[in-house]
Each structure stands twice: as structure tokens, then as C-alpha cells.
Amino acid sequence: MNETGEYEKRESETVIDSAAAKAHPEIAETVAKIKALRQSIDNVDTAIVSLLAERFKYTSQVGVLKARAGFAPADYKREDYQIARLHRIAVEAGLDPDIAEMYREFVVTEAKKRHQRIADAGGDPGVLDVFA
Amino acid sequence: MNETGEYEKRESETVIDSAAAKAHPEIAETVAKIKALRQSIDNVDTAIVSLLAERFKYTSQVGVLKARAGFAPADYKREDYQIARLHRIAVEAGLDPDIAEMYREFVVTEAKKRHQRIADAGGDPGVLDVFA
Numbered sequence: 001m002n003e004t005g006e007y008e009k010r011e012s013e014t015v016i017d018s019a020a021a022k023a024h025p026e027i028a029e030t031v032a033k034i035k036a037l038r039q040s041i042d043n044v045d046t047a048i049v050s051l052l053a054e055r056f057k058y059t060s061q062v063g064v065l066k067a068r069a070g071f072a073p074a075d076y077k078r079e080d081y082q083i084a085r086l087h088r089i090a091v092e093a094g095l096d097p098d099i100a101e102m103y104r105e106f107v108v109t110e111a112k113k114r115h116q117r118i119a120d121a122g123g124d125p126g127v128l129d130v131f132a
Numbered sequence: 133m134n135e136t137g138e139y140e141k142r143e144s145e146t147v148i149d150s151a152a153a154k155a156h157p158e159i160a161e162t163v164a165k166i167k168a169l170r171q172s173i174d175n176v177d178t179a180i181v182s183l184l185a186e187r188f189k190y191t192s193q194v195g196v197l198k199a200r201a202g203f204a205p206a207d208y209k210r211e212d213y214q215i216a217r218l219h220r221i222a223v224e225a226g227l228d229p230d231i232a233e234m235y236r237e238f239v240v241t242e243a244k245k246r247h248q249r250i251a252d253a254g255g256d257p258g259v260l261d262v263f264a
Contacts, residue, residue, distance in 0.1 A: 026201075027201060030197050030200070030201045030203075033193075033197055034194055034197055034198070037190050037191075037193055037194050037197075038194070038210070040186075040190050041187060041190045041191060041194075042214075042217065044183050044186055044187045044190070045187070045214070045217075045218060045221075045236070045239075046221055047179075047183055048180055048183050048184070048187075048235065049218055049221045049222055049225060049227060049232050049235065050221070050225045051176050051179055051180050051183075052180070052222075052225075052227055052231060052232070052235060053222070053225035053226050053227035054172075054176055055173060055176045055177070055180075056227060056228070056231065057226070058169045058172050058173050058176070059169075059173060061165075061169055062166055062169050062170070062173075065162050065165055065166055065169075066166070068162070069158075069159060069162045071162075078170070082174075082177070085174065085177075086177060086181055089177075089178055089181045089182070090181055090184075090185070093181060093182045093184075093185035094185050094189070095181060095184055095185035095188060096188070099184060099188065099242060100181050100184070102238060102242070103180065103181065103184060103238070104177070106234060106235070106238055107177075110231060110234070
């Protein structure tokens with residue numbers, strides 16, 4: 001299938017010239033649909049990155065409170081609660097719960113690393129505040 | 133510091149009885165603050181998991197379009213665009229851009245795996261639709 005290579009190249013550039021669009025209207029249509037979906041994906045990513053910014057501000061505050069009170073960064077009961085909760089929310093939202101669990105592991109692992117750094121600095125968020 | 137163990141246990145249970153609260157009002161206050169922050173964190177997670185559900189619905193549609201048109205699951209130009217875009221959004225939002233990049237890698241890797249499965253199934257999202 002020689003043409004596939006051509007299509008693939010064209011698609012990976014996310015542009016299609018008008019001559020190619022006339023020659024292969026079905027490909028032009030597919031590319032247009034992908035472009036529209038990608039804009040929605042980008043919008044979702046903007047929202048998620050903004051929410052992650054808020055999440056890490058909250059967990060940074062938790063890290064400071066824990067460090068100053070001498071609490072440990074990890075909290076397994078809290079994690080069990082989060083696992084069960086996010087599983088339920090994922091299923092309700094139509095998301096593979098494995099994805100929700102991977103998301104949770106990612107943010108909790110990163111938050112714990114930062115909590116540990118705050119604890120090591122004696123409750124001073126310090127350099128973390130560059131992004132807080 | 134013997135008391136730390138006690139505080140830690142108490143905090144990890146995210147409960148504090150009224151007698152302990154009276155004996156250590158500063159600990160009770162810290163626990164209350166952490167509880168409030170955790171509720172905000174849970175709210176953020178609900179929003180993000182809901183958005184992830186939408187994101188995977190969009191990327192599943194992209195996967196079907198790509199598979200039917202014979203496009204490759206990976207698209208490195210698109211990835212370069214996303215990396216630069218999310219870096220910028222993260223910095224603007226006050227998020228460590230490394231976190232945004234880890235998020236992007238996570239969702240793109242999972243989306244690509246699903247695209248490949250859709251391509252292998254001849255453009256049929258099949259089992260993926262269980263969560264679509």
C-alpha cells in the first residue's frame with residue numbers, strides 16, 4: 001500500500017494542501033475530523049494542567065503542615081480511600097479505571113517526593129514555591 | 133520524639149478525638165487544615181478524572197479515524213507541539229513543567245497503546261468501547 005506512506009506523512013504534518021484535498025476528499029475529511037478532535041484534546045489538556053497546578057499547590061500546603069507537625073509524608077489509609085474513590089468516579093465517567101489508578105499513582109508519587117523534600121527542609125517549601 | 137508516632141497515627145487515620153484535640157489544640161488545628169485541603173484535592177481529582185474520561189473518548193475517536201485511513205498511531209510533530217504548549221501552560225499556571233510533561237507522556241503513551249489496539253482490530257474500537 002504505497003499511498004499509506006503518503007497519507008501518513010501528510011497527516012503527521014497535520015496540514016493538507018488543496019490539491020491533495022481535491023484528489024482525496026475522504027482523506028481531507030478524516031484530517032479535518034482529527035484536527036477538530038485534537039483541538040478538543042488540547043482544551044482538555046489546558047483544563048487538566050490548570051487543575052494539576054491547583055492540586056500541587058494544595059499538596060504543597062499539606063506537605064508544609066505535615067512537616068511542621070512531624071507527620072509522615074505517606075499515608076496509606078488516605079491512599080486506600082483515594083484508590084476506591086477514583087475507581088468509582090472513573091467507572092461512572094466511562095473511563096478505564098486502570099487509567100484513573102495510573103493518574104493517582106503519578107500525582108501521589110510526585111506529591112510524596114515533594115512532601116519529603118519539604119520535610120527535609122524543616123517544613124520550608126523553599127524551592128518548590130518557585131511553582132507555587 | 134515519642135509523640136510524633138502518636139500524631140502520625142492519629143493523622144493517618146484522619147480522625148482526632150475530642151480529648152486529644154483538647155490536649156493538643158495545635159495538632160487538632162493542623163489535622164482540620166489537612167482535612168480541608170484533602171477535600172479540595174479530592175474535588176480536583178474528580179474534575180481531572182472526568183476530563184480524562186473525555187480525553188480518552190476523543191483519542192479513541194482519533195484512533196478509529198487513523199486506523200481506518202491507515203495513519204500511524206504515533207505522530208512526533210504533534211507531540212513536539214504538545215510538549216511546547218503544555219510547558220507554556222504549566223509555567224503560566226504555576227505548575228512545575230516537569231509535572232506537565234509527565235502528565236503528557238502518561239496520557240499520550242496510553243492513547244497510543246489504545247490506537248495500536250484499534251489499528252490491530254482493523255479500526256474497530258471494540259473492547260475499548262466498554263469505557264467509551
